[in-house]
């Protein structure tokens with residue numbers, strides 16, 4: 001996949017021009033990516049809506065559930081996806097940002113027959129995530145994103161950072177809190193930022209620290225955990241058992257500083273091995 005003349009080119013990429021766009025970005029912009037969900041039933045229906053002049057809405061990209069990409073607006077032109085929005089002292093994010101819409105039904109209601117979207121479609125439990133939204137305090141149900149979508153959005157954001165010098169990635173829910181809840185807690189927004197925006201730093205040289213939260217597993221039958229990287233330092237907890245998964249925070253010759261996660265049950269699909 002490459003960006004040529006402000007368009008993505010490559011397998012599975014379509015360009016369908018939407019009439020819903022403004023003029024060109026000012027110099028030095030866009031510098032931000034805004035992540036959305038479509039709250040729709042399919043990528044096709046969302047593309048159609050975002051190309052309908054009556055909706056006065058668009059985005060630069062629509063990402064299908066199997067990894068299709070439809071571009072609706074050239075990356076050097078202003079699309080209409082953010083609406084009333086503000087963050088970090090700026091407002092009206094259409095003029096600063098590239099908008100990515102991901103095909104996803106959004107928040108769901110739990111019914112006897114399954115989990116229902118606002119437009120009436122019902123989804124099985126295997127497609128549903130129960131989680132607390134960052135702007136709320138109680139859990140609710142959300143349509144799951146596909147692995148293809150998450151991986152593709154990471155790749156797309158890396159390409160856009162390289163082409164346009166993007167420095168910020170935000171969810172619609174962060175620039176329009178109270179009015180918008182997309183992309184919601186089913187989307188790994190913080191991980192996306194970590195993977196895309198902290199990437200340059202890890203490319204700088206061979207001698208910097210390991211990436212934050214690199215995971216490791218204890219292979220000794222019992223492993224002492226000490227207050228300092230020395231054999232004579234006091235132990236800080238009972239020995240770690242074989243198979244314990246730890247987060248590696250930093251290293252010195254011969255030693256890792258680690259953090260041990262609390263034990264509990266988790267859904268298998270959210271465990272990376």
Ligand SMILES: [Zn+2]
Pocket residue numbers: 035036037081172180182
């Ligand atoms: Zn949105």
